[in-house]
Structures are given as C-alpha cells and as structure tokens.
Amino acid sequence: xxxxxxxxxxxxxxxxxxxxxxxxxxxxxxxxxxxxxxxxxxxxxxxxxxxxxxxxxxxxxxxxxxxxxxxxxxxxxxxxxxxxxxxxxxxxxxxxxxxxxxxxxxxxxxxxxxxxxxxxxxxxxxxxxxxxxxxxxxxxxxxxxxxxxxxxxxxxxxxxxxxxxxxxxxxxxxxxxxxxxxxxxxxxxxxxxxxxxxxxxxxxxxxxxxxxxxxxxxxxxxxxxxxxxxxx
Ligand code: SF4
Numbered sequence: 165x166x167x168x169x170x171x172x173x174x175x176x177x178x179x180x181x182x183x184x185x186x187x188x189x190x191x192x193x194x195x196x197x198x199x200x201x202x203x204x205x206x207x208x209x210x211x212x213x214x215x216x217x218x219x220x221x222x223x224x225x226x227x228x229x230x231x232x233x234x235x236x237x238x239x240x241x242x243x244x245x246x247x248x249x250x251x252x253x254x255x256x257x258x259x260x261x262x263x264x265x266x267x268x269x270x271x272x273x274x275x276x277x278x279x280x281x282x283x284x285x286x287x288x289x290x291x292x293x294x295x296x297x298x299x300x301x302x303x304x305x306x307x308x309x310x311x312x313x314x315x316x317x318x319x320x321x322x323x324x325x326x327x328x329x330x331x332x333x334x335x336x337x338x339x340x341x342x343x344x345x346x347x348x349x350x351x352x353x354x355x356x357x358x359x360x361x362x363x364x365x366x367x368x369x370x371x372x373x374x375x376x377x378x379x380x381x382x383x384x385x386x387x388x389x390x391x392x393x394x395x396x
Contacts, residue, residue, distance in 0.1 A: 193354040200366035216291040216316035229266040251280040275303025314361035324364040328371030335393040
C-alpha cells in the first residue's frame, strides 16, 4: 500500500483576500521553513492510501483521531470497500462498525458515503481536482481538500491548517488568528506557493515531536532563536 500523511473539514469560504505581512515576518517565516526542511527532510503525509479516493476517506477519518489509528482502520476498510462505488453502495451500519474506533463514526460514515456517492454520480468516479468541486463533497472543507489535492494529485492550492499548524503558526506569531481560514490566508501570504504543503507537513512533524500542545520542549527546540514564544 502506498504511503502518505496528513489530516480535515467544514467551511466553503474561499480564500481570496491577501494579507500584507511585514518584511521581517516574511523573512522569519522562510527561515523557519528552511530549518524545518533541514530537521524533517523526508516529512510526508502519514496516512496509508493507494488512490485519491482512499486518501480522501482516510483524511475524513483522521478528524479527532491519530493517523496510526486511521491506518489500522483503513487496512480492513479498504480491503473490503476499496473504491468510491463500493463505499457509495455499502451498508451504512457495516461502514459505521468498521470505522467506529476513529470516533464520531456516524457523522464520518455519513460523509464518506455521501462524498463517494457524489463522486460516482457527479464526477465519473474520480475525486475532483478543483478546490471548488472538492468543497461540494460532504465532510470536505479546505483542510481535507488541500491534503487530497497536494498528496493525491500534487496540486498545491493552499496551506493545510490542522491543529498543529494552527498552534505553531500562532506561537511563531505568523498569524494573530485562531480561524483556520484566516491562518491559511496569512501563511499563504508569507510563504512561496510551491512550499505551502511542505511547510504544513513539516510543521505538523515539529508539533508532534517538540512543540506539543501542553508542554512545548523549548529547551530542545532548534527553532528557539526564531521563535517569539520560546519559554513563554
Ligand atoms: S521554542 Fe518552544 S514554543 Fe517555540 S517552536 Fe520551539 S518548542 Fe515551540
């Protein structure tokens, strides 16, 4: 099974308005990214999938759940229902049972089945490659869409803002917002477009390894000299 990683859901707002970051913040964001790239050169999506549909399903399942747990669940799920037609037609209760351990399983099952039905009926069985179309699928907001476009198709249209990116971009003072749409907009204005997803995935690695939610390990952090929140 092919390897990849990442993570989610619900707004259809389009990112259009551009922020105007100051030069120093822009430089610092790029220095942070350069260092993250040195620290995590091989960082990639950690969800297991073989097709864009499987990546979409895995990403929906990863909401409020670890990628490790999702990978255990999808091993069985994709063996039984490997593609959009199979997931669109499967028994909802059986689907719920298979994904139960990922949490919020009723809502996730509803969204997975609804998305796969729409993929079959409206998109000829293929996950769409356009952000606007992806956002029409049940359970898909910009976070999920960015993951699927970047890791499923190699299309970079935004910055994936998950809980780690949200926390770290605030600690780094690259944004003042706690709204994922605004955070994404701020980060897009700071970083070169080809690196948007690379920034996100490496930030996720750093959030998991060092800059944890409850107790950031500032004493071990190699980004401390660039971080306004060191030991705060
Ligand atoms: S110095 Fe501390 S707060 Fe800043 S990124 Fe490192 S661990 Fe996080």
